[in-house]
Amino acid sequence: TQWVYSFGDGAAEGTRDMKNLLGGKGANLAEMSSIGLPVPPGFTITTEMCGWYYDHGGRYPDTLDEQISKALSRIENSVGARFGDAENPLLVSVRSGARVSMPGMMDTVLNLGLNDKTVEGLAKRSGDPRFAWDSYRRFIQMYGDVVLGVAHHLFEEALENLKLDKGVDLDTDLDANDWRDLVEIYKQEVKTHLGRPFPQDPQEQLWGAISAVFGSWKIDRAKVYRRLHNIPEDWGTAVNVQAMVFGNMGETSATGVAFTRNPSTGERMIYGEFLINAQGEDVVAGIRTPQYLTREARENGNSAKPSMEEAMPEVFAQLKGVFQTLETHYRDMQDIEFTVQNGKLWMLQTRSGKRTANAALKIAVDMVAEGLITEEEAVMRVDPAALDQLLHPTLDPSAQRDVIAIGLPASPGAASGTVAFTADEAEARAKEGEAVILVRVETSPEDIHGMHAARGILTSRGGMTSHAAVVARGMGRACVSGAGSLRIDVKAGEMTVGGRTIYRGDTITIDGGTGEVMAGHVPTLKAELTGDFASLMEWADRYRTMAVRTNADTPHDTETARNFGAEGIGLCRTEHMFFEGDRIIAVRQMILAEDEEGRRRALDKLLPYQRQDFSEIFRIMRGLPVTIRLLDPPLHEFLPREEKEFSEVAMAMHVNAEHLRRRALDLTEANPMLGHRGCRLGIAYPEIYEMQARAIFEAALAVGEEFGATITPEIMVPLVATESELAFLRERIEAVAETVFEEKGQRLTYLVGSMIELPRAALTANEIARKADFFSFGTNDLTQTTFGISRDDAGGFLPLYVEHGIITRDPFVSIDQKGVGELVRIGAERGRETTPDLKLGICGEHGGDPDSITFCQSAGLDYVSCSPFRVPIARLAAAQAAL
Numbered sequence: 053t054q055w056v057y058s059f060g061d062g063a064a065e066g067t068r069d070m071k072n073l074l075g076g077k078g079a080n081l082a083e084m085s086s087i088g089l090p091v092p093p094g095f096t097i098t099t100e101m102c103g104w105y106y107d108h109g110g111r112y113p114d115t116l117d118e119q120i121s122k123a124l125s126r127i128e129n130s131v132g133a134r135f136g137d138a139e140n141p142l143l144v145s146v147r148s149g150a151r152v153s154m155p156g157m158m159d160t161v162l163n164l165g166l167n168d169k170t171v172e173g174l175a176k177r178s179g180d181p182r183f184a185w186d187s188y189r190r191f192i193q194m195y196g197d198v199v200l201g202v203a204h205h206l207f208e209e210a211l212e213n214l215k216l217d218k219g220v221d222l223d224t225d226l227d228a229n230d231w232r233d234l235v236e237i238y239k240q241e242v243k244t245h246l247g248r249p250f251p252q253d254p255q256e257q258l259w260g261a262i263s264a265v266f267g268s269w270k271i272d273r274a275k276v277y278r279r280l281h282n283i284p285e286d287w288g289t290a291v292n293v294q295a296m297v298f299g300n301m302g303e304t305s306a307t308g309v310a311f312t313r314n315p316s317t318g319e320r321m322i323y324g325e326f327l328i329n330a331q332g333e334d335v336v337a338g339i340r341t342p343q344y345l346t347r348e349a350r351e352n353g354n355s356a357k358p359s360m361e362e363a364m365p366e367v368f369a370q371l372k373g374v375f376q377t378l379e380t381h382y383r384d385m386q387d388i389e390f391t392v393q394n395g396k397l398w399m400l401q402t403r404s405g406k407r408t409a410n411a412a413l414k415i416a417v418d419m420v421a422e423g424l425i426t427e428e429e430a431v432m433r434v435d436p437a438a439l440d441q442l443l444h445p446t447l448d449p450s451a452q453r454d455v456i457a458i459g460l461p462a463s464p465g466a467a468s469g470t471v472a473f474t475a476d477e478a479e480a481r482a483k484e485g486e487a488v489i490l491v492r493v494e495t496s497p498e499d500i501h502g503m504h505a506a507r508g509i510l511t512s513r514g515g516m517t518s519h520a521a522v523v524a525r526g527m528g529r530a531c532v533s534g535a536g537s538l539r540i541d542v543k544a545g546e547m548t549v550g551g552r553t554i555y556r557g558d559t560i561t562i563d564g565g566t567g568e569v570m571a572g573h574v575p576t577l578k579a580e581l582t583g584d585f586a587s588l589m590e591w592a593d594r595y596r597t598m599a600v601r602t603n604a605d606t607p608h609d610t611e612t613a614r615n616f617g618a619e620g621i622g623l624c625r626t627e628h629m630f631f632e633g634d635r636i637i638a639v640r641q642m643i644l645a646e647d648e649e650g651r652r653r654a655l656d657k658l659l660p661y662q663r664q665d666f667s668e669i670f671r672i673m674r675g676l677p678v679t680i681r682l683l684d685p686p687l688h689e690f691l692p693r694e695e696k697e698f699s700e701v702a703m704a705m706h707v708n709a710e711h712l713r714r715r716a717l718d719l720t721e722a723n724p725m726l727g728h729r730g731c732r733l734g735i736a737y738p739e740i741y742e743m744q745a746r747a748i749f750e751a752a753l754a755v756g757e758e759f760g761a762t763i764t765p766e767i768m769v770p771l772v773a774t775e776s777e778l779a780f781l782r783e784r785i786e787a788v789a790e791t792v793f794e795e796k797g798q799r800l801t802y803l804v805g806s807m808i809e810l811p812r813a814a815l816t817a818n819e820i821a822r823k824a825d826f827f828s829f830g831t832n833d834l835t836q837t838t839f840g841i842s843r844d845d846a847g848g849f850l851p852l853y854v855e856h857g858i859i860t861r862d863p864f865v866s867i868d869q870k871g872v873g874e875l876v877r878i879g880a881e882r883g884r885e886t887t888p889d890l891k892l893g894i895c896g897e898h899g900g901d902p903d904s905i906t907f908c909q910s911a912g913l914d915y916v917s918c919s920p921f922r923v924p925i926a927r928l929a930a931a932q933a934a935l
């Protein structure tokens with residue numbers, strides 16, 4: 053087996069496509085070397101070796117030693133120095149490098165190969181003893197810390213003490229003798245803590261460092277990181293061994309980091325920092341203030357120190373050329389490390405640069421214009437999930453912030469407003485035109501109207517999937533949840549935090565993207581949906597094959613979704629319509645009615661309201677498809693809960709409160725989620741669905757006439773388990789249709805379909821499809837019923853499951869492809885066996901999750917439907933899934 057891959061001198065055994073084997077760093081060092089960029093020679097020990105090492109209890113195969121010796125002598129020949137040679141020593145760096153960059157892995161060891169003898173050789177040959185001893189002390193510190201486990205701060209303290217003794221501020225003020233003294237102190241430190249001297253044998257040093265890199269794959273920090281980022285344990289890390297180049301050789305040497313474009317705005321410019329006479333991490337470690345690369349940046353930053361462009365014009369020009377080469381070669385923005393040794397430029401790393409969502413968008417669109425990438429590639433470049441940041445208002449970055457608490461970033465967007473502690477108050481003040489932030493310990497379904505009225509929601513309890521978080525995301529409201537340091541006193545109308553008191557009516561600002569809570573008003577900037585954003589969306593629409601609809605049930609949400617490019621409504625829930633204004637009285641009358649006739653009387657009062665609701669939505673969607681789901685939740689949800697409410701309702705309805713309470717008790721269920729809801733309700737009280745169907749048909753005919761077009765409503769029956777349920781209800785819906793058509797003397801086409809949200813429905817989809825024109829997979833309920841986990845109670849144990857790695861992702865956030873997904877696949881397949889042109893869609897949270905959308909594409913669905921603010925995300929994700 054080839055365990056070792058060499059690079060250097062304009063050639064390499066590896067390529068950039070070998071990241072799996074060589075790690076990201078190793079693959080790109082090889083690539084840069086082959087395209088002729090100046091890379092110090094070196095070799096990469098493969099990630100396979102890491103696997104072997106763990107499979108064999110921390111040993112190495114016999115062949116490794118030989119392969120390393122060979123690769124090492126190549127470096128020696130190239131550099132013209134020998135590893136361990138007292139006169140002319142070769143020094144190397146040992147660097148870890150997994151497939152993806154992974155903080156928490158072993159730090160790099162620089163200057164390896166130095167010992168009491170070679171340091172003298174280095175001093176003599178370089179003619180610079182200060183440099184040699186500086187390198188040696190750096191080496192002992194890094195090796196001591198990283199490989200031998202001697203605490204970092206011990207070295208730092210020794211250095212600080214030395215500087216105090218000498219009365220100097222900066223490392224650069226120390227001379228060769230000082231460094232020599234420090235080396236002695238360091239060696240002593242190691243001996244005290246280890247009980248043995250610092251290893252002098254370069255071979256021992258090398259193997260020690262290699263083993264430390266492999267060993268660091270399994271330290272806790274790295275494991276935690278992998279779990280959080282879904283990185284498989286068996287990937288392993290590679291080890292890179294590379295000839296040292298020295299940025300600490302005096303005024304003509306330097307080290308730096310740069311991006312080929314601005315990573316926060318995406319602007320095409322050289323962006324980065326460098327430090328003269330420094331090594332490795334000095335730039336980022338903040339040892340001295342780094343200098344700018346370009347004159348322009350230096351001027352903008354008002355820095356007195358010269359930029360690289362000014363201090364080293366020739367090397368800078370060369371670096372600029374390298375940036376150009378890298379960008380044309382990689383066709384992406386690069387994040388690079390470089391070192392200048394005695395006026396010569398060396399490249400030490402390149403990778404695709406991390407960037408903000410804004411920058412990702414700008415870079416992708418710019419690169420299409422520059423002819424570097426195609427539209428398809430641009431579509432693939434932007435992470436759909438990151439778009440979320442761009443769709444909401446953000447805090448003005450130049451504004452002052454007085455942060456008083458930090459909670460969870462539960463729903464993106466920034467919002468300012470006055471504090472209201474109850475939903476009713478929030479609603480009342482919002483009606484007056486006030487911007488309100490609803491502050492609650494936690495929210496419940498009864499707070500929905502207040503959440504809707506508020507600009508933002510802040511809770512002191514609850515996680516990322518708490519009621520507040522889920523509902524706020526759905527509505528596109530900013531939300532910070534679980535800000536535990538808030539003490540909320542609803543009665544007193546105040547909250548305290550960190551010794552400060554905030555009263556109702558006081559202004560606060562929340563940032564749902566970071567979790568920050570700020571006192572006072574912080575100005576926000578509106579989302580910009582034109583320009584680059586619009587271009588990318590246009591390309592996405594060109595390449596996707598699935599349609600994107602929205603889950604919306606108010607004119608406002610519908611409008612928002614249309615602006616975001618929704619191509620119809622995939623789920624219009626009708627239940628909240630029953631709560632609005634005075635209607636709830638009619639609804640309660642209907643529930644309390646003793647017989648069908650009484651129920652019909654109450655429903656007749658609701659009919660005009662429902663017709664109005666549907667008309668508005670049909671109008672906004674202007675002929676785009678609209679799927680309306682008939683009433684789903686159990687009736688008791690519409691009854692009052694609190695004593696006071698009971699008596700109020702009783703009074704308004706002229707019934708006695710006792711009667712009302714009894715009825716509520718009758719309707720109470722042990723397990724409402726699996727109780728009398730969905731189509732079961734429609735079967736027990738067909739008149740409810742009949743009223744809804746009538747409202748739909750009447751509204752569709754009327755609005756169709758306004759537009760001079762036909763509207764094709766899609767009526768969806770919830771919680772179907774058997775074909776016969778759907779058959780029973782379909783017959784009634786058809787009868788209503790015929791009656792309405794006759795009354796109005798007009799007809800229209802309409803569809804009747806089924807939610808598929810029970811395992812039985814998916815399994816018998818071939819039968820249900822006989823009565824259905826379309827299916828919509830309700831994956832929220834399907835996840836609940838497949839796992840047997842109630843979404844509202846999952847908070848108690850799902851986080852633990854994720855922590856223990858029993859599941860990797862919350863199945864309510866991203867679809868469980870093996871189980872729930874399999875049911876979707878089965879449902880789609882069997883449904884189409886019976887009805888080949890059956891329209892298939894998904895509604896529920898998963899419709900806006902990029903991974904779930906990729907899955908939907910593979911399952912052959914026709915559309916996804918998601919909350920309004922996720923529509924652009926879904927458009928982009930659907931395009932990526934199709935490409």
Ligand code: ADP
Binds near residue numbers: 092145146298333401
């Ligand atoms: P990380 O992955 O944390 O960036 P690196 O292996 O890239 O770790 O290295 C840490 C620092 O050491 C970087 O600044 C890098 O440029 C520098 N460095 C690594 N190898 C060499 C070398 N052979 N010569 C000079 N500097 C090096």
Ligand code: MG
Binds near residue numbers: 389401
């Ligand atoms: Mg690096």
Ligand code: MG
Binds near residue numbers: 770771809830832833
């Ligand atoms: Mg459901």
